[in-house]
Every structure is written in structure tokens, then in C-alpha cells.
Amino acid sequence: MAITSPDNRLWWKEPIHRIELAWIIIAFLWGLVMFFTMTFWHAFGQQNLSNTTYKVMPQAFAAKAERMAEQYKVREELGIPVVHPPPGSDVYLIGRIWMWWPILELEKGQSYRFHLSAMEYSHGFSLQPVNINIQLQPGYEHVFTMTPTDSGEFGIICNEYCGFGHHTMASRLYVVEKSTARSTQE
Amino acid sequence: MSKNGAASGADQPEAAERIPFWQRVCDNPFLLLFIGVTVPTVFYLIWGIMEIAQIPVAP
Amino acid sequence: MSATPQYRVCPTTGLKVFGATQALIKANAVAAVVFLAVGGLFGLSVALTRWPDVHLLPMDWFYLALTAHGLDVLLCWIIFFEVAVLYFASSVLLNCRLAAPRMAWLAFWLMVIGGVLTNITVLQGNSSVMFTSYTPLQAAPNFYLGLIIFAVGALIACGVFFGTLVLAKDERTYEGSVPLVTFGALTAAIIAVFTLASGAIILVPTWLWSLGYISHIDPLMYKLVWWAMGHSSQQINVSVHVSLWYAVAAILLGAKPLSEKASRLAFLLYIFFLQLASAHHLLVEPGVGSEWKIFNTSYAMYLAVLGSMIHAMTVPGTIEAAQRRLGFNKGMFEWLRKAPWGNPAFSGVFLSLVLFGFLGGISGVVLGTEQINLIMHNTVYAPGHFHATVVTGTTLTFMAVTYLLVPLVFQREIMFPRMAKLQPYVFAIGAGGISLFMMAAGTLGVPRRHWDITFADSIFPYQIPSAGFLMMALNGVCAILAATGGLMYIVNTVASVFFGKRTGDAPVKTYAATPAQAMGRPVVADYGSAGTMYIPGTIVLVGVFFVSFVLYYYVNWKYLAEVWPLR
Numbered sequence A: 001m002a003i004t005s006p007d008n009r010l011w012w013k014e015p016i017h018r019i020e021l022a023w024i025i026i027a028f029l030w031g032l033v034m035f036f037t038m039t040f041w042h043a044f045g046q047q048n049l050s051n052t053t054y055k056v057m058p059q060a061f062a063a064k065a066e067r068m069a070e071q072y073k074v075r076e077e078l079g080i081p082v083v084h085p086p087p088g089s090d091v092y093l094i095g096r097i098w099m100w101w102p103i104l105e106l107e108k109g110q111s112y113r114f115h116l117s118a119m120e121y122s123h124g125f126s127l128q129p130v131n132i133n134i135q136l137q138p139g140y141e142h143v144f145t146m147t148p149t150d151s152g153e154f155g156i157i158c159n160e161y162c163g164f165g166h167h168t169m170a171s172r173l174y175v176v177e178k179s180t181a182r183s184t185q186e
Numbered sequence B: 001m002s003k004n005g006a007a008s009g010a011d012q013p014e015a016a017e018r019i020p021f022w023q024r025v026c027d028n029p030f031l032l033l034f035i036g037v038t039v040p041t042v043f044y045l046i047w048g049i050m051e052i053a054q055i056p057v058a059p
Numbered sequence C: 001m002s003a004t005p006q007y008r009v010c011p012t013t014g015l016k017v018f019g020a021t022q023a024l025i026k027a028n029a030v031a032a033v034v035f036l037a038v039g040g041l042f043g044l045s046v047a048l049t050r051w052p053d054v055h056l057l058p059m060d061w062f063y064l065a066l067t068a069h070g071l072d073v074l075l076c077w078i079i080f081f082e083v084a085v086l087y088f089a090s091s092v093l094l095n096c097r098l099a100a101p102r103m104a105w106l107a108f109w110l111m112v113i114g115g116v117l118t119n120i121t122v123l124q125g126n127s128s129v130m131f132t133s134y135t136p137l138q139a140a141p142n143f144y145l146g147l148i149i150f151a152v153g154a155l156i157a158c159g160v161f162f163g164t165l166v167l168a169k170d171e172r173t174y175e176g177s178v179p180l181v182t183f184g185a186l187t188a189a190i191i192a193v194f195t196l197a198s199g200a201i202i203l204v205p206t207w208l209w210s211l212g213y214i215s216h217i218d219p220l221m222y223k224l225v226w227w228a229m230g231h232s233s234q235q236i237n238v239s240v241h242v243s244l245w246y247a248v249a250a251i252l253l254g255a256k257p258l259s260e261k262a263s264r265l266a267f268l269l270y271i272f273f274l275q276l277a278s279a280h281h282l283l284v285e286p287g288v289g290s291e292w293k294i295f296n297t298s299y300a301m302y303l304a305v306l307g308s309m310i311h312a313m314t315v316p317g318t319i320e321a322a323q324r325r326l327g328f329n330k331g332m333f334e335w336l337r338k339a340p341w342g343n344p345a346f347s348g349v350f351l352s353l354v355l356f357g358f359l360g361g362i363s364g365v366v367l368g369t370e371q372i373n374l375i376m377h378n379t380v381y382a383p384g385h386f387h388a389t390v391v392t393g394t395t396l397t398f399m400a401v402t403y404l405l406v407p408l409v410f411q412r413e414i415m416f417p418r419m420a421k422l423q424p425y426v427f428a429i430g431a432g433g434i435s436l437f438m439m440a441a442g443t444l445g446v447p448r449r450h451w452d453i454t455f456a457d458s459i460f461p462y463q464i465p466s467a468g469f470l471m472m473a474l475n476g477v478c479a480i481l482a483a484t485g486g487l488m489y490i491v492n493t494v495a496s497v498f499f500g501k502r503t504g505d506a507p508v509k510t511y512a513a514t515p516a517q518a519m520g521r522p523v524v525a526d527y528g529s530a531g532t533m534y535i536p537g538t539i540v541l542v543g544v545f546f547v548s549f550v551l552y553y554y555v556n557w558k559y560l561a562e563v564w565p566l567r
Helices: A016-046 A058-071 A178-185 B002-010 B012-018 B023-025 B027-055 C020-052 C059-092 C099-123 C141-170 C179-209 C221-230 C232-253 C261-284 C290-297 C297-324 C344-368 C381-408 C416-444 C464-501 C536-562
Strands: A051-054 A073-077 A080-083 A090-096 A099-101 A103-109 A112-117 A122-126 A133-138 A140-146 A152-158 A172-176 C007-009 C014-018
Touching: A016 C290, A016 C536, A058 A080, A058 A090, A058 A112, A073 B012, A073 C007, A090 A103, A090 A122, A090 C099, A099 A172, A112 A133, A122 C297, A152 C416, A178 C014, A178 C536, B023 C007, B023 C261, B027 C141, B027 C179, B027 C221, B027 C261, B027 C290, C014 C059, C020 C059, C020 C099, C020 C381, C020 C464, C059 C141, C059 C179, C059 C232, C099 C141, C141 C179, C141 C381, C179 C221, C179 C232, C221 C232, C221 C261, C232 C261, C232 C297, C232 C344, C232 C381, C261 C290, C261 C297, C290 C297, C297 C344, C297 C536, C344 C381, C344 C416, C344 C536, C381 C464, C416 C464
Parallel strands: A080 A103, A090 A112, A103 A172
Antiparallel strands: A051 A140, A073 A080, A090 A099, A112 A140, A122 A133, A122 A152, A152 A172, C007 C014
16 A cells, blocks of 8 residues: 555566556657647747846946937826837836836837846736736846737736835836827827 | 565575665665755756856846 | 653554654644644635725735735645654654654744744734745845744754654664655655755845845845745645545555556656756746756656656546445446545545646646746736645645544544535635636736736726636635635634544544445555556546646647737
8 A cells, every 4th residue: 555665575676557658658748749849939939038138237227228218208198208219129118116117109010129127126027918927137137029919008017026016016008000100200 | 575575684685686776766765865956956056046147247 | 762662553554653753743733724724814815805896905914914825824834734744654654763753843843933933023014025035125034034943943854754764764664665655755855855955045145134244135046046945845745745645545445556666756756857847937037048947847858747647647546446446346437426525535635636637737837838938927827826736736635634634643533524524625616716716817917916906006007807807806705715614624623633532542433434445454456467457437537637738738829829929
């Protein structure tokens, strides 16, 4: 029994029944399939988080974001600039207690190089309702390329606990059609 | 069971030889402890710490 | 220590139970139940706050309760109970006195002091940093100190376990290899050593940081090392509750492993690879590369999942084989229909097996897939997953085992047997519902650890789909059900332990559904003999499990493929 020593002193030499053996082989192969699905997706899939990260001082990161906001600001909402950077450019988003800064306005179908970092605590970038969730750490600049494929108004909420104001930390992200985008810039 | 036990007691070296390698591994808690601590320490902790330590400074 | 220590022979199992071991198992089990009661209450208040229409607690109390809930149930309840299991699996199952009972008492008191200190510190209100206490969030120094003391105590308890293994071998109290259940407990103890050592490595500097002696703790490094404790501690649970599944099948039904080799191989795979899964928490983290993520999150090519899938067949298989030998041989499922469903030890274990496998296991692998994690990370899907593993898996198993522990170790009768009969079902439905509805809410984007998903105080409120609110409400309802089940368990256990009728030297009959199923039956099912193994019911169950697994896995890849391209 399972609560007594094995009856057979040399239990390793016992054959495993073919039903059990078949299951072990199936389970092993399934593991390999899952493993290679993950690696396959890296080569051919569209949704992979990049490995690019830099160490950065929070103030230095904030300065880069402010420079971008100054250059491409199109309007303000409740005191927070709405920024419309050119397609393909670097866009910066700061997570700090308890807001996201600035508000980004992007064009549908265009790629942007995102730079995310947190100022004091860790924050969680959670883009809704797309449901893309990426972690921010203070002192680290997380860089990846993202291509919005839907237009409209999206929510960015924080899903990493960051103190007593955590539940108020929410912002917006606009994705506009290319034509409207041009008219806004003119 | 007792028969096996007696046999191994009387004829220790030979009996010990016949125990398969993997069974001897399973019967050695401290070897398992060593493996069980080393594998995650090397692959998870040390590898992970090296990755973080090698992150470049922002350009 | 006396050379001829005191022991009694258990009338039910024929095993020697030494006085010191018995006292220590009792003490650790009682402490465990106390922490479960406290932690469970915090958990209920959290779930009721997250039910948007109830919204029970004010904001600061919510984050405080959530911190305490995690600490009390994930750490204290579970590790205290596990220490009791370690002493049982070494001293009782090996018929050997416990090595160094004084050290074991030291371990116990350290764990009590550590657990209480951390709880008090959390209740003082300046340490609502969650169970994970990610730096730079800072708790009061005693928060970390309590955890360190607790971890040291638990490490000493593991040392006593290893010492007892050595003692039993030296004194030749058993022949050949240790029992399978002891091997499973050994797996747990090994993982515990890595877990607790990692905890000490990261919490000691964090404690010094909170005292002001160290200026900076790197948040990424902290998170990496912390999860070597935070996640591996849940791998201790898996090893322990799987061992207990085998133990309960053996005690109640006289069941025998289909193959010692296959079951031990599965535990061996746990020892080698299970702890790598700490990487599940860093899949969308900056700074750690994809090679590291893929290798670790897949437990080195899913070899630990292989271990779990082996258990997924061998545990129900041993039960089926045992039942068939007892005569329940009609058709495919008579063995299951006529299983002792009225016995809470059996029903609890079987429900736990099913819920852990289907809800916890499958969701864990999916959530731990590097890219799929992008659409689930830190949503309430994650707590949904681990409530399936830790609550319907570990906690339900521990509850089931308690119904054997009380008569066998405390030598008391269960005071309210009818309540005991019902309890596993109530708890399983409640806890299963919690897991399911949180996972559903997570796929709708509901964040975890969040006081107010209406974003009423936010300048740019985001409107979560109403289905998300419905799921969180259903989660609240199920939490009430689970709490009822938990209360039934706690009341019954405490009443039985302190006021139950003493069983004396009579063998326990209460929880062996029929005398034929009682412990001590001749061995059921010959293993390894190719001609005799007949487990068609299990094959069907395992087949259903496998198909669900494959389907759910690829459905989530499809969901992932639909979100915005990222690279």
C-alpha cells in the first residue's frame, strides 16, 4: 500500500502496465507539443513580448516622456496632454501614483515603439477591453512594438497593487482612423 | 517481504549491487535534496539574476 | 532522550504512534485550523467587497484584509498542516520515534510567534503591501521579521523530518524503500527547503531595508527571488496533497499504487522540475529574456506537468482497482457510483482530485504559457486559477484528511457526523465556483487586488463589461458558500478535538463506510502484472481530462491571436 514500504524490494524493476505506459508517453508528447507551440509562436506568432529593457533613472525617463508630449501634444483632457506622435515613432507612457501620463492618440494599423516605466512603485499596464497586460517596474524601461488594429477609445487601468489609490489609476488610449488623424494634425 | 529483507541482510554487497540505479537515487533523500535545491537555484535563480544584472543602461 | 520512547499501537492501522509525534501533530494541526479560521474570515470579507453591489469593506480595510488573507491561508494554514503531515509521514509511517522532538517544538513555537507577529503588524495598518510585498512598497519591519521567524521555524521542522528519515534508516524500523506517501512527503520537504531558503535570502535584506540599514532593494531582483518562495511554497502543497490522496485511498479502501515505479517517477519529476514554475509570475516582466521564461515556465519542457498527469491517472486508477477488488465490478463506473461518497475523507479527496485537475491544473498550464500570459496576467484570472489549486486542491484535501486525523491521532470521534458528511460538498461547490467565476471575470479584464472596479474615484473611469460585474457577484455568492463549508469544518473539528467522545483503543469504524472497505483489508490490485490491471473507468476519465486540456489550451491561443500584434 501507499502507506507501507513497497512489497517488492526491487520495485524499479517491475514492468509498468501498458495502459499506464501509454498514458505516460501521451502526456510526455503533449508536453513537447506545448513546449514547441510556445517556441513556434516566437518565430511565427504576432503576439510576443520583446526582450528589450533598459535600466533608467525615473527622472530621466520622465524627461523623455515630457519631451515627446511637448512635441506632439494635440489637446488636453483634465490637465493631461493628449499626444499624437507620428506612426512608427517612440511613444512613452509613465505609470505613477495614481495616474498614467500622458494620454496617447495612435493611428489604427500603425506600429509604435512603446516605452513603459514606473516612477515609484510597480504598476500594471492593462489595456482594456483588448486585455493586454504588461508589467512596469521603477528603474526599468520596458520597450516593445505594438500595432493597434482596432480604433476607438480604450481604457488603461493599473492591475498591480500600488498603494491606497490603486483603484483610481485609470486612463485612456485613443486609436483613430488614418484619415481623421491627418485632419487633426493639419 | 521479510524473505527479501533477510536475503539482503545476509548477502549485502551482492544485494546492493542488484538495486537499480534509479531506485538507489530515490532511496537517497540527501542526494534528492541536493538535486531539488540545485536545479531551481541554477536555472531559475542564478540564470534569472544574471539576466537582470546584464540589463543595459538606457541610451 | 529516552532509549525506549513511549508509543501506542494504532488499533486501526497497526502503526506505532509515538507520544511526542502525536503531540506535535496535534499542535501543528490545531494551529493550522486557527489560521484557517482567521484567514478564511479575511477571505470572505475580501470576496464580499469585490461583489460590486455589496462592497463591504472601506478601502484601507480591504487592502489590509487582502494582505492578511494571503498570509494566513497561503502561508500559515497550509505550512502548519504540512508540518503535521511531514511528522506523520516520517515518524508514524516509518514506525520510528521523531528525531529531536525538542527542535520540533522550537519550530512550532517559532512558527506561531512569526505568524502572530506578522498578523499583528498587518492589523496595525501600515503594512497593507499584499502577500507579495513587492518593493518599493514598504511594510513595517515586523512584517518581514515575522515572516523570517516563521520561515526559520518551518525550516527547522523540515530538518526534523530529514532527521527522522535518517533515524528510521539507522534503527531499521522499515525494510526496503520508504512508503510512497513518505516519498511524496520527502518531495514536499525538499521543495520546502528551497522555498524557505529563498524566502530568507530575500526577506532578510528587505527587513534590513525597512529598518533603514540598506538603501535600495531592486524591484526586479526582489520579485524574482520572492517568487522562488511564493510559488514554490504552493508546490509544497501539490506534493503534500497528492501524497495524501494516495494515503487516504490506502487507509479507506486498502488501495495500492498501480505501479510504485510510475508514481515515484512522478514525484521524482516534481523534485527535479516543479520549482522552476516560479517563472509563471515574471512572464510579462521587463528584463528577463524569453529563453529564461520559456525554459522555466515550462518546467523544462513540461516534465513536472508530466508528473502531475501521471498522478492524474494513477490516483483514480488505484481507487478504481481497489473498488473492483472489493466487488464493484459492474460496467464502467460502478466502482465510482458505489464509492463511499458518504465518507467525507473519501468525498473530499475525490472532489479535490477532480477540481484540482480540471480547474487548477489546466488553467495553470494555460496561464503559465509565456505568450498567453499577456492576456491574463494580473487579471482576477490568476486568483481564480490558484484558488482552484490551493483551495479546491490543497485545502479540501486537508479538510478531508482531518476527518481521519481526528479519530486516528486525536482519538476522538467526529462530533457531528452528518455535518461532516455534507461539508466537503458545500465547500467544493463554493470553492469551485470562486475559481470558475474569477477566471471568467479575468478574461473580461477585471483586475486582481482592486477595491473598486467601477472606478468611481477615477478621473478617467473605465467601464468594465457588465458581465464582469456579474461574475464578481457570483464569486461573492460562492465565497459565502465556501465560507459556510469552511465554518462547518472548523466548528466540527474544534468541537471534536476538544469535546468529542474518546475513541479509546477501539479501532475506528466511523469513517470506513462499510467494514469491507475498512483499513487492513488484504492488498488490493497487484501492480505491474500486465494481465490483471483493469481500469476502464479511469481511462475514460483521463481521456475526458486530456481532451478538455487540449481544447482549452488551443482556444486560448486563438484568443491571443486576436489581440493587437506585439513584438
